[in-house]
Amino acid sequence: MIIKVTQEKLSKALNNVSRIAMNKVTLPILNNVLLRVEKKKVYLITTNLDMAVKDYLPVSNSEDGVVTVPAKLLAEFVSNLPKGETIEITSEDTKVKIKAGKYSSIINGSIADDFPELPEINEKQAVIYKIGADEFKNSMSQVLIATSSDLTRPALTGVYFNTSDHTLAVASTDGYRLAEKKLIDKTESEVSAIVPASSLQEVLRSISDDVEEIEIAFNDDLVRFRLGEVEIISKLIDASFPDYQKLIPKDNDIFASVNREELVRITKLAALFARSVGGSIICEAKDPNTFSVKSIANEYGENDSEIEATIKNTGKVNLNSRFLLDALGALEEKELELSFSNRVTPIILKNKKSKLYTHIIMPLNS
Amino acid sequence: MYDVWKNALAEIEQQISPANFSTWFQDTSLLSTDSGAIIIGVKNTFYVKQLRSRYLDIITIALKNNGVTVNTVDFEVNTPTKTKVKPREVTSANNLIKEKIRTIKNTSKSQNPLNNGLNSKYTLDNFVVGSNNDLAVSVAKNIIASPGTKYNPFFLYGGPGLGKTHLVQAIGNELLRNNPNFKIYYTPINHFYSDFIEAIQNGKGKEFYQRFQKLDCLIIDDFQLIVNKEKSQEEFFNIFNDLYQLNKQIIVTSDRLPRQIKTVDERLASRLTWAGAYDLQLPKFEDKCAILRAKAELEGIEIEPEAIEYIAENVNTNIRDLEGEFSAILLMSDVRNMTPLELIQNGSVSVSKTSKFRPTTSKQVVDKVAKYYDLTTKEMCSKTRVSHIKTARQIAMFLLSKELNLSTNKIASEVGVKDHTTVMHGIKKIENDLKLNFILRDQIEEIKEKIYG
Numbered sequence: 162m163i164i165k166v167t168q169e170k171l172s173k174a175l176n177n178v179s180r181i182a183m184n185k186v187t188l189p190i191l192n193n194v195l196l197r198v199e200k201k202k203v204y205l206i207t208t209n210l211d212m213a214v215k216d217y218l219p220v221s222n223s224e225d226g227v228v229t230v231p232a233k234l235l236a237e238f239v240s241n242l243p244k245g246e247t248i249e250i251t252s253e254d255t256k257v258k259i260k261a262g263k264y265s266s267i268i269n270g271s272i273a274d275d276f277p278e279l280p281e282i283n284e285k286q287a288v289i290y291k292i293g294a295d296e297f298k299n300s301m302s303q304v305l306i307a308t309s310s311d312l313t314r315p316a317l318t319g320v321y322f323n324t325s326d327h328t329l330a331v332a333s334t335d336g337y338r339l340a341e342k343k344l345i346d347k348t349e350s351e352v353s354a355i356v357p358a359s360s361l362q363e364v365l366r367s368i369s370d371d372v373e374e375i376e377i378a379f380n381d382d383l384v385r386f387r388l389g390e391v392e393i394i395s396k397l398i399d400a401s402f403p404d405y406q407k408l409i410p411k412d413n414d415i416f417a418s419v420n421r422e423e424l425v426r427i428t429k430l431a432a433l434f435a436r437s438v439g440g441s442i443i444c445e446a447k448d449p450n451t452f453s454v455k456s457i458a459n460e461y462g463e464n465d466s467e468i469e470a471t472i473k474n475t476g477k478v479n480l481n482s483r484f485l486l487d488a489l490g491a492l493e494e495k496e497l498e499l500s501f502s503n504r505v506t507p508i509i510l511k512n513k514k515s516k517l518y519t520h521i522i523m524p525l526n527s
Numbered sequence: 528m529y530d531v532w533k534n535a536l537a538e539i540e541q542q543i544s545p546a547n548f549s550t551w552f553q554d555t556s557l558l559s560t561d562s563g564a565i566i567i568g569v570k571n572t573f574y575v576k577q578l579r580s581r582y583l584d585i586i587t588i589a590l591k592n593n594g595v596t597v598n599t600v601d602f603e604v605n606t607p608t609k610t611k612v613k614p615r616e617v618t619s620a621n622n623l624i625k626e627k628i629r630t631i632k633n634t635s636k637s638q639n640p641l642n643n644g645l646n647s648k649y650t651l652d653n654f655v656v657g658s659n660n661d662l663a664v665s666v667a668k669n670i671i672a673s674p675g676t677k678y679n680p681f682f683l684y685g686g687p688g689l690g691k692t693h694l695v696q697a698i699g700n701e702l703l704r705n706n707p708n709f710k711i712y713y714t715p716i717n718h719f720y721s722d723f724i725e726a727i728q729n730g731k732g733k734e735f736y737q738r739f740q741k742l743d744c745l746i747i748d749d750f751q752l753i754v755n756k757e758k759s760q761e762e763f764f765n766i767f768n769d770l771y772q773l774n775k776q777i778i779v780t781s782d783r784l785p786r787q788i789k790t791v792d793e794r795l796a797s798r799l800t801w802a803g804a805y806d807l808q809l810p811k812f813e814d815k816c817a818i819l820r821a822k823a824e825l826e827g828i829e830i831e832p833e834a835i836e837y838i839a840e841n842v843n844t845n846i847r848d849l850e851g852e853f854s855a856i857l858l859m860s861d862v863r864n865m866t867p868l869e870l871i872q873n874g875s876v877s878v879s880k881t882s883k884f885r886p887t888t889s890k891q892v893v894d895k896v897a898k899y900y901d902l903t904t905k906e907m908c909s910k911t912r913v914s915h916i917k918t919a920r921q922i923a924m925f926l927l928s929k930e931l932n933l934s935t936n937k938i939a940s941e942v943g944v945k946d947h948t949t950v951m952h953g954i955k956k957i958e959n960d961l962k963l964n965f966i967l968r969d970q971i972e973e974i975k976e977k978i979y980g
Contacts, residue, residue, distance in 0.1 A: 187550050188546045188550040191550075210550070210571075210574070213573070277573070278576040278581070279576065280575060281576075313865070313872075313873045317864070336862070382604050383572050396571035396572050397572075
């Protein structure tokens with residue numbers, strides 16, 4: 162096998178794939194990256210058996226072949242070579258020789274036969290969506306904050322892609338809060354799949370600036386994200402996601418329109434005093450047109466701040482300040498609309514104009 | 528099937544490297560072998576292709592060697608933690624609370640149009656019959672069929688939370704349904720008193736008396752709360768006699784037999800049990816499971832059999848606690864959106880109340896028991912087999928076991944008996960006696976108060 166390629170290109174591709182090649186796994190071959198040269202292209206593949214990352218590069222001078230090499234070692238070696246160098250990789254059996262100008266090294270690889278066979282998307286049966294890269298990034302970070310890390314409830318450790326009324330939406334919940342973003346309306350295909358949060362995070366990390374569109378393809382138990390040359394395939398979580406629409410209250414009657422930045426400021430102030438009471442703060446909509454956030458820490462003192470708001474009806478709700486700050490960070494418009502109804506009903510937070518994103522938080526017991 | 532796969536895995540393990548074995552075969556299971564169509568469960572879709580392309584031959588041979596017919600081998604994603612129970616419908620916590628409030632409102636409204644003290648939510652249909660209460664229930668049915676005849680008065684007793692109120696209210700409701708013109712009155716004995724005293728104070732003693740005389744069926748609950756006030760007991764006695772003479776059905780519940788209630792006049796005590804006394808006993812394991820299943824069905828929810836068994840096994844006090852624990856777990860499972868079994872398995876709920884730790888020492892327990900029975904510790908822990916000393920010793924063993932969770936061997940050395948079998952016998956004896964002997968129960972409660980007081 163022979164590969165000739167520039168340092169920048171190879172380094173970037175190796176960075177993309179080497180993140181998921183873990184150390185300390187039971188099967189050592191999973192630390193390796195598979196290099197396969199075929200028809201003037203080199204494919205780089207890694208997997209951790211929950212997901213796999215593939216990237217490819219066109220190479221100028223090549224000879225077909227395949228080998229696996231410890232991914233982290235190769236990635237670090239290549240990234241430390243001077244930029245602009247042309248790197249030549251040749252392999253003889255499992256000895257991989259890397260040469261760039263005066264720099265050269267030999268890495269002990271292993272034969273590709275041991276590298277696991279990876280599942281592939283069945284294109285004919287796949288449900289495929291295409292989403293702009295920026296929108297995808299933004300939407301995923303808006304819902305990823307509400308995923309749970311509790312492995313005993315697998316369904317909540319992922320983001321739920323689902324369609325209803327010809328709209329594709331993503332949703333997540335950890336049992337205390339819930340986030341939903343509507344992605345595409347007027348779609349004909351249907352999907353209901355939970356993508357592991359860890360896989361989505363990997364996808365987000367791999368989106369480079371030149372990627373404009375993301376293609377998502379679903380099979381029964383597999384999903385593939387295509388971001389330019391990089392392909393990430395991941396298992397789906399084999400569990401059923403709660404019927405979350407039922408969790409969103411329909412008849413909240415207290416409304417408050419507030420300035421997002423002002424609310425962030427007074428929530429942060431209140432959070433300081435809420436540390437000793439588990440982050441509990443009291444939000445209140447009151448006459449005339451005021452929204453207040455209050456916290457009491459018996460030993461330190463207390464805090465009570467007010468901001469201007471447009472309100473309809475008055476009332477209070479107790480919230481966890483961290484959850485509220487997370488939600489305010491995920492919302493993007495200048496003006497927000499909050500609605501709640503009493504101390505046991507979840508509070509709904511939305512942007513004033515765009516209604517695509519919904520965030521709800523369960524109140525704390527007061 | 529499980530064993531076959533285990534054997535096959537053992538064989539496979541010898542043929543491939545440990546790293547490969549633990550990676551690819553760790554979470555596999557044999558799902559089906561129907562007519563040679565083998566289905567193997569794997570962790571996720573990444574495992575399917577690898578197993579099929581690299582290990583199909585080894586798997587086939589290993590299965591054949593273990594006597595399985597193999598025509599085709601298929602793989603299926605099968606998460607081991609996934610339970611086979613249908614996911615419960617999600618209601619958010621607030622809906623649940625709203626619902627609770629609604630039911631509470633409803634019951635308080637529907638309770639009492641006739642002012643007869645009956646609550647229509649208690650019926651015989653939702654009373655779970657088991658070996659612990661079948662006798663009492665058959666008597667109840669007899670009364671419903673022909674009130675005021677054979678089983679009059681009906682005296683029902685048993686510990687708290689075993690369903691006394693439920694059963695007698697159900698009798699009242701069924702009687703009312705069969706005979707809409709029946710005048711029935713249900714009252715706890717202490718309300719009877721306060722009503723009586725109020726009537727006397729307002730000079731309406733006579734009206735009070737007449738009101739009761741017109742009844743077709745009188746249900747008195749919690750008779751053990753009867754007070755030692757001659758005048759009130761006399762009044763009750765008179766009403767009791769009049770109704771009895773007129774062959775009107777009288778139903779009385781209590782947590783113990785009349786003779787065991789210190790304050791009860793002897794004439795009244797003997798009359799109450801003329802037609803026998805019927806008890807509700809602690810439910811056995813099977814009964815408890817039946818109760819929980821019935822409750823789940825009544826509320827239209829699915830719950831794993833394992834969860835039911837777990838709760839039944841761990842709540843040993845009474846049915847009220849059993850249902851309370853059950854509702855708590857269901858509420859929790861709604862709020863956290865996990866099935867009850869998952870909650871139990873990950874330790875989010877602990878039902879076991881028996882190991883509730885309260886600070887005390889074995890010496891203190893032994894001393895207090897001896898003192899309560901006017902014995903010295905030495906006397907009690909001697910080898911004597913005099914009956915009352917032996918009982919005291921057994922109570923000490925019982926308390927050491929229940930309150931301090933000591934091993935039977937340790938208890939044996941604490942109370943000076945020969946070996947742990949004697950201790951086991953002693954504890955068993957007290958446990959059995961407790962079911963029927965209410966004096967003993969009171970005594971043990973008093974001793975506990977002394978120990979922790």
